[in-house]
Amino acid sequence: MTDKGGNSALEDLSRYIFAAPAWPRSVAIMLLMGIVIDGAGYIGGRNYLLVFGFSGYVIPALFAFVLTKPSVESVGGKITWNRSALLAMACMVFQVIVSLLLTFLPYPNFYSVLFAVALGVVFSVRLIVLAGIADYRMARMVPAASLQSIAAAIAGTYYFGMDFLYFVIVLHLLFGCGVLLFLWLVERPLRKNFRISALHFINAFIAHNTDGDKALDEFFMEIGEDVYVQQASLFFSRAGRGDITFTVPNLHPGPMGEIGGANLPKLLHDMIGMDTFVAHGCATHDFNLVSESEVTGMADAVRASRRDAVFFPKATPSRRYSYGSVDICAQGFGDTLLLIATRSPEKTEDLEYAIGLAVMAECQRRYRHVAFVDGHNCMVDVTEPVVAGSLSAYEYxxxxxxxxxxxxxxxxxxxxxGAAHRAVPFSREEGFGDLGIMALVVRVEGQVTAYVLFDGNNVEHGVREVLRDHLLTVVDECEIMTTDSHVVNTLSGRNPVGYRIPAEEIIPYVEDAVRTAIADLAPAEAAGGTGWVEGVTVFGSNRISQLASTVNAMLTFIAPLGLAILLFAFLLSVVAYLVLL
Structure with missing residues (x-):
């Protein structure tokens, strides 16, 4: 799940991402505005501006729409036709608002001044937007940003004379300086705190949300820090059947989508082997991997721990033990203890690594290896993780x-x-990751225990109980777990299993997975292994919270700051007009 101050804060940035409407809609709005402007001019007796609605507004907007995409892409940037059209249409709206702001005054010559100022506003808005969504290297965006205002300036020169053109050039310089000041102020927080470019970060964030681009990994690599964590694994060897691995990483599969190690369970599963269960250990978003490449170190640790593993032919039956709000399903396999903890029906959140380390250290006084799993199977809301020293930590x-x-x-x-892997017809948007449902079944002296692992981020409140109650008609004991995979989270931190798909629709697939695993039962031996994942790069202590908070704070003051700078540039343009006059 997500800790409220961390990953959910990063996901909050996604609310600024929206899909641009299809370009024909934007073009239609441009044409309609041109007709309205010319019609209003004709009705108002402004014959000196005949067809200026099209020549001064519509044609420049269409010109910018058509040429922005090739212009941006010629210097290595990216922009879609829909965004190009939306930007041209939005800037035309700004142009109309500014240039027609005071047309009720009986001074025809004053209109040319406002029109020139409007072109400066259009240039500055386009430059800021293109630097934010297409390419943070502003110098490369100047040609594309000036397309609309240049085309309009040519039309204005035809109507108002060469003095108008000189005035427009001066205003472009003034508004350009205003944009430089604005972007310098916007960039300062991230450069000061993280030594990264805010515009570059926004470029990468938008590219991830729209194209699945991996550029964000570069930022997280720069601000990340190395950690050394234990990873316990349980290995099952079966005569005549494939081996099974149950591993518990104490690293977090976040932060979201395909960023960093959000798909850690699937990646680690594929690296180790088909019948590999990747459960959720003790880690918060501070332990998010900065890149998928870091998963290789985890796979190496699992393989290394297996090389020295000693197999045992016996196991205990599974039993449940409780203390306070915490309930644990436990089972011993030789010198290895498997613990799966939950607080359901109370919220079951991420646990700090320190809690897992304390639990493993305590239990290692009795067992050599301890695989401690956070069941992560009851989501009440997007809330804080369990921290060391809290009552919940003590109960665990x-x-x-x-x-x-x-x-x-x-x-x-x-x-x-026995093991089984069941694909499901549900998508990431519906709360199911790429691995679907996996089931591990253990039979000891007639007692059948099913461990069901969903590839998802937590389970909707109450759904675990519905699934478990049904499975108890098939097996003697069972527990529901999730991998905490964050590929299911892009625009929201709340997308648990059972939230969008009712439990009743999930039950057939869960039961099928368990029955298939029962059919796969074979005599086995088990061995534990505790490896060290050394020097893996993660986000670091509170870094994601700091980063998300900084960016969110920036986004709150961007609008008033931009307006203030535009007003200042407008005042300077008035001064320039008086000087040139």
Missing amino acids: WKAAQVAADGCLTLPCASFEV
Whole structure:
């Protein structure tokens, strides 16, 4: 899930992303405005501006629409036809508002001044927008930004004379300086705190949301820090059947979409092997991988821990242990203890790595290897993670202690293991990641336990209980888990399993996965392994919160700051007009 101050803050930036309307709609609005302007001019007796609605407004906007895309792409930027048309149409609206602001005054010559100022506004708006959405290198965007105002200036020169053209050139210089000042102020917070360009970050963020571009990884690599974490794994060897790996990374699959390590479970699954279960360990968004490439180090740690693994032919039955609000499903496999913790029906959130480390250290007094899983299976809201020192953290630690002591007293017997992987017809937008549903079934002396793993980010409140109650008609014990994959989160931190797809529609696929795993049961031996993932680069302590907060703060003052600078440039243009007059 997401911690409210971290990943959800980054996802909040997505509210500024919207789909541009199809370009014919924008073009139609331009034509309609041109007709209205010419009609109003004719009715108002402004014959000296005959057809100026088209020559001074519509044609320059269409000119900019057609040439902006090739102009931007010729210098390595990206912009769609829809965005080009929307930008041209929006700037035409600004042009109309500014130039016709005071047309009720009986001074025809004053209109040319306002029209010239409007062209300066159009140039500055286009330059800022193109630098933000197409290419942060502003010098490269100047030609594309000036297309609309240059075309309009040519029409204005025909109507108002050469003095108008000189005035427009001066205004472009003034408004251009205003844009430089504006962007310098906007860039300062991120440059000061993170030494990165705000415009470059916005370019990359928009590219990710629209094209799936990976450029954001470069930013996170720059601000990230290296960590060293334990990763416990449970290996099952079956005679005549494929091996099964159950691994518990203490790194977080975030922050969102395809950014960083958001698809960590799928990547690690593919690197290790087909029957690999990637559960959710103890990690918050501070431990988000900065890049998919960091997953390789995790896979290496799992392989290294298997090389020295000692296999045992016996296991305990599964049992449940509780302390406070925490409930743990525990099962011992030789010298390895598997713990799956939940607080459902209360919220079950991310746990800080320190909590997992404390739990593993406590239980390693009884078992050599401890695979401690955060079931991550009850989402009430997008809220804070569980931090060390809190009551919830203490309850997790005590429940694990009770479970470790309890498992030591249970009899051991030979066991069978089966696995299944069930694809589902549900999309990421519906809360299901690429791995769908996986089921691991263990049978010890007749007791059948099913561990069901959803590739998703948490489970909607109450859905775990519905699924579990149904599965208990098939098996003796079961637990529901999620990988916490954040590929299902792009525009919102809330998209758990069962939120968009009712539990009743999920049940057939879960049951099928469990029954298939039961059919796959075969005698097995188990071994544990605890490896170290060394020097993996993550976002770092509170860095994502700081980054998202900085960008969100910037976005709140951009509008008033931009308006203030435009007004200042307008005043300078009045001074320039008086001087040139």
